Amino acid sequence: MSERPVIIIRRKKRGGEGHHGGAWKIAFADFMTALMALFLVLWMLANSGEAQKAAVAEYFRTPLVVALMGGDREGASENVIPGGGPDPTFAEGERFRIDPQLASRLVDEQERARLRQLERRIREALSINPILKELKDQILIDLTPEGLRIQLVDTEQRPMFEIGSARVAPYMRTLLRTLAPMLNELPNRIQISGHTDSLPYAGGEAGYSNWELSADRANASRRELIAGGLALEKLLRTSGMSDRIPFEGVAPNDAANRRIAVIVLDSRFADSILDQREYGPLPGTGDRQATDGAARVGTGPEAAKP
Known part of the structure; x- marks a missing residue:
């Protein structure tokens, strides 16, 4: 019996270096598109205004x-x-x-x-302004629900007013007269309030007290703003708050409590003051107040006047 030759077929195995397909290219293209969109949004935000x-x-x-x-x-x-x-x-x-x-x-x-x-x-x-630059730590500006609040705060070394008086210090006068033209740039109304520390006067609140002092300082500030060119019709309210609203985070007698707050009022808040929504009657009391008012007609001493 003759022997047949043995045929051996060797097949080369391919692995690793072959073609992987194109799915990764699609994922990479999506990633680059998203990245381009991100940079486009960032560029637009960098060149847009506050509104x-x-x-x-x-x-x-x-x-x-x-x-x-x-x-x-x-x-x-x-x-x-x-x-x-x-x-x-x-x-x-x-x-x-x-x-x-x-x-x-x-x-x-x-x-x-x-x-x-x-x-x-x-x-x-x-x-x-070199004079006002020294006061930067005493000028606090922030946005509140009422509007833009500008607080002018005292320190022991540089008071805005003479102690116990409504006499305006020279740098305070310069500051207020500098602010006046800028306050005219917007149609918004202005509110001014004066605040004091808790140090009482010798006579207590029966005579001249922190109530009068805070109101006098608010009005002194009003006069300086007008002297600086503030339009008269922009002023809506001045008030003296005494020591009832202390400066946040300080002791009652701290100098920071002695301050003037000038508020550029939000138009809706100003409207609520003008149409007296701020002082409106409690719900359900309107009819009773009208009845009471009608009952009082002609009953006081003024009824005898011609």
Whole structure:
């Protein structure tokens, strides 16, 4: 029996160096697109103003649907027809409710942007004037619900007024007269309040006291602002608060309590003062007050006057 030759076939194994497919390229392209979009957004924010930045921040703070609907009731609903009407995607009844809310929010953002711009103008003016530059630690500026608040604070070394008096120090006069033209740049009304420390007068509150002193200092500041060019119609209110609102974080007798607060009022807050919403009657008391007023007609001693 003859032997057949043995045939051996050797196959080369391929591993590692072959083609891997194109899925990674798609993932990489998506990543680069997202990165480019990120840098584009950052570039746009860097070149936008305060109003645009505030609008972007508000957009990311509130979901779009909820913001448009003015709340989380209809806006968060999954119902296709949230408010009824001929248009299933945007009901006419919802349209008239949304537009005033968006307009009001836009007005608020624009006013806040103007107040921030005024704050920057004031800080720039203070940094330029060599006399006022020394007072930078005594001038505190911040935004409050009432508006832009400018506080002029005393120190033991540099008081804004003579001790126990409403006589304005020279640098305080320069500061107020510098502020006056800038306060005229906005149509907003102005409120001035005076504050004192808790050190009492010898006669207590029966005679001349911190109440009178704080009010006198507020009015002295008002006169200096007017002398600096502040428009008379911009002044809405001056008040003396005595020591009832101490400066945050200091002792009652600390010099920081002796201060003047000039507030550029938010227009809605000023309107609430003018139409007396700030002092409105308690709910349910309007009819009773009207009845009481009618009952008092002709009963006082003034009724005898011709």
